[in-house]
Amino acid sequence: MAQYGRLVGIDVGTKWFGIARSDLLRTVANPVGTYGSDEVFNKLEELVENEQVTKMVVGWPLTPAGEEGRAIKMVRKFLERFREHFPDMEVVKVDERYTSKEAVRAMVEAGVPKMKRRESDRINQAAAAIILQKYIEFEKSENVRITDRYV
Template identity: 75%
Template sequence: MAEYGRIIGIDVGTKWIGLARTDLLKTVANPIGTYYVDDVFEALEEQVENENVEKIVVGWPLTPEGEEGRAIKMVEEFLAKLEARFPDIEVAKIDERYTTKEAVRAMVEAGVPKMKRRESDRVNQAAAAIILQKYIELVKADNVRITDRYI
């Protein structure tokens, strides 16, 4: 990874897509928003135009047993659109098992009221940040380079 730049993390859902990004040193992931499926590419375009985006990491929906889940087809279709729209940006996939549960648990620990936790936009962007943070930690811990395989 280059010294200064950002990585975008994406949690793909059927209606909503959560986005997160790293700081310029790629050490911390922060949520940046949740977007309706039809609007997410405008938000991504803005990030790519205004930030030094080096890579995009997409959550890969595996079952608890580690098999590819029902949502794989939806994510594959999203990935095809993403790669066509941003052909010069590397895209990686990472196991997203339990990220939604982790996002809800983190909001509980942070004291977010129950009604606010039920808002899917908060959960999606928090899940995107967790997906991205896991990626950062795995790359740093293992010094791995991920291309088209998921972790």
């Protein structure tokens, strides 16, 4: 049974947060933008209010060995603030290893000039789209196994 309603993907950073959203049928993720810590919740509230958002997908920074890394603390802090704004919104954590590298590679393949690829706002929002797309692909597949809620 197909699910309906948008998913929002978030790439949590120290200063900048990349945001992406899916289409209503949850087939593809598209970057929305990059926002500072002082504006990210305003943007999320706008999306939830106007875009039929049913679930948030947050990048979970695992180490190359698959363990929780130091950046987990930063994401947990974000999720605590998130719960204050959206106490009933479902949140899924997705393994975000290598998403920034994948974002740069995707920009190279798309022909984005080198100087523009260095702009962290482009990388953050592209990484959010990759995180979200990973989850969309997971939702479509019955063959993928989730361990401890990491996709």
